Amino acid sequence: MALMEFSIMPLDKGAGLSEYVARALTIIDDSGLDYRLNPMGTVVEGEWDELLGLLTKCYRDQEKDSGRIIIQAKFDCRKGVSGALDRKIRSVEEKAGRRFKV
Amino acid sequence: MALMEFSIMPLDKGAGLSEYVARALTIIDDSGLDYRLNPMGTVVEGEWDELLGLLTKCYRDQEKDSGRIIIQAKFDCRKGVSGALDRKIRSVEEKAGRRFKV
Amino acid sequence: MALMEFSIMPLDKGAGLSEYVARALTIIDDSGLDYRLNPMGTVVEGEWDELLGLLTKCYRDQEKDSGRIIIQAKFDCRKGVSGALDRKIRSVEEKAGRRFKV
Amino acid sequence: MALMEFSIMPLDKGAGLSEYVARALTIIDDSGLDYRLNPMGTVVEGEWDELLGLLTKCYRDQEKDSGRIIIQAKFDCRKGVSGALDRKIRSVEEKAGRRFKV
Numbered sequence: 001m002a003l004m005e006f007s008i009m010p011l012d013k014g015a016g017l018s019e020y021v022a023r024a025l026t027i028i029d030d031s032g033l034d035y036r037l038n039p040m041g042t043v044v045e046g047e048w049d050e051l052l053g054l055l056t057k058c059y060r061d062q063e064k065d066s067g068r069i070i071i072q073a074k075f076d077c078r079k080g081v082s083g084a085l086d087r088k089i090r091s092v093e094e095k096a097g098r099r100f101k102v
Numbered sequence: 103m104a105l106m107e108f109s110i111m112p113l114d115k116g117a118g119l120s121e122y123v124a125r126a127l128t129i130i131d132d133s134g135l136d137y138r139l140n141p142m143g144t145v146v147e148g149e150w151d152e153l154l155g156l157l158t159k160c161y162r163d164q165e166k167d168s169g170r171i172i173i174q175a176k177f178d179c180r181k182g183v184s185g186a187l188d189r190k191i192r193s194v195e196e197k198a199g200r201r202f203k204v
Numbered sequence: 205m206a207l208m209e210f211s212i213m214p215l216d217k218g219a220g221l222s223e224y225v226a227r228a229l230t231i232i233d234d235s236g237l238d239y240r241l242n243p244m245g246t247v248v249e250g251e252w253d254e255l256l257g258l259l260t261k262c263y264r265d266q267e268k269d270s271g272r273i274i275i276q277a278k279f280d281c282r283k284g285v286s287g288a289l290d291r292k293i294r295s296v297e298e299k300a301g302r303r304f305k306v
Numbered sequence: 307m308a309l310m311e312f313s314i315m316p317l318d319k320g321a322g323l324s325e326y327v328a329r330a331l332t333i334i335d336d337s338g339l340d341y342r343l344n345p346m347g348t349v350v351e352g353e354w355d356e357l358l359g360l361l362t363k364c365y366r367d368q369e370k371d372s373g374r375i376i377i378q379a380k381f382d383c384r385k386g387v388s389g390a391l392d393r394k395i396r397s398v399e400e401k402a403g404r405r406f407k408v
Contacts, residue, residue: 005142015180015318015374018190022197029202037202038140039190040107040176048263052256059252059281068282068321072176072378074142075275077263078117088120088141095124100131100139117216117272150365154358161354161383170219170384174276177377179365209346219384222394226401233406241406242344243394244311244380276380278346282321292324292345299328304335304343 002077003084004051007041008058010066020066024058031057036085041072045085048077104179105186106153109143110160112168122168126160133159138187143174147187150179206281207288208255211245212262214270224270228262235261240289245276249289252281308383309390310357313347314364316372326372330364337363342391347378351391354383 008024009017028035028042031054035044044051055073062069078084093099110126111119130137130144133156137146146153157175164171180186195201212228213221232239232246235258239248248255259277266273282288297303314330315323334341334348337360341350350357361379368375384390399405 003141005140009317009376011315011317011323012321017317018193019197021194025194025202026198026200029200035203036140037191037194037204038107038138039105039145039187040178041142043141048260052260056252056256059279063281063283067284069279070315070376071277071279071281073275073277073279074174075263075273075277076142077267077273077275079267079271085141089139091120092123092127092139095120096128098128098131100127101137102139111215111274113213113215113221114219119215150362154362158354158358161381165383165385171381172213172274173379173381173383175377175379175381177365177375177379179369179375179377181369181373207345209344222397223401225398229398229406230402230404233404239407240344241395241398241408242311242342243309243349243391244347244382247345278378280346289345293343295324296327296331296343299325300332302332302335304331305341306343 001082002048002075003043003045004075005041005043006073009070010062011068027058103184104150104177105145105147106177107143107145108175111172113170129160205286206252206279207247207249208279209245209247210277213274214266215272231262307388308354308381309349309351310381311347311349312379314368315376317374333364
């Protein structure tokens, strides 16, 4: 399993993008993959092909009405690990001996 | 105010890095700046100089015992906006007409 | 056409990674897609599906002998534009009225 | 010494950004630090404080006439290494036993 953190951003729609982010999040939420939205992107957990499939779905949707799109993605691929969305945060909290804001 | 999403990663410590992430999070938590930890990084809100100061503090700490460090940072700088950590997520949820996993 | 800038990095191989970067570059060079290597990553030009196919090929290769892999990718997707690898740099130089180091 | 790869992008200026990239590159070129422009960003070599100083200069310049700015930065900090802009590429070519497009 892998984690993919990503954001997708049309460049020709001005400074207010929440409408476009909402479209991507709706696709992510409907995908059935587990995810967490944060203020700068979304982290999704899945197999490699599932993650690229979801990225493609979000891209094809934005492409319909935007002439230029910027996508940033980061992958953390770790063999034999699942449930990493919560486990990574718990592991950091255990090492630090305190709870952090999530 | 600006948001800075970042992660800091020593390259010479093997695959398990939660001990090093815990050190960075402790510095962030002690900084007094508002932040949210996610499974792939941390988003902090502050003025530009505060954010770069915090990034430097985390870097100097890791530098003490690592020969090679990779840092990834993304900034979203918006004039006249504060409280963006929560506001950006609410705005996306309002546009989508549903709640997302955070 | 789109540009994809990416880097791929095993986390369990220590601080010297040029051997692993060389494997990825060999795959990129053999792909037939146009690209430019820079000191922090590689920029490739192609159709969306070609770019994700190349990313997958590089990932599957590293996965063979690494337990944890970090991939960072950035896409710039622009309708009706090709030859952007050189054109983007020329366009910046024209606007600035000077040549830059490439 | 460290390498910083970065891009800076106003979000409220439409899809054509070469004029704004040209302003950033002019500042980088005038800084005296060594750098390489690529189709998706610029890689600069310097000490940590020099790199953050340059990033700040570019940000303050864009801030003058943009209401929202996105900055992406990646750092590769390695003790006792300089001249990495060329050395990293040569090292990859040596390992691969061939020349790549740069």
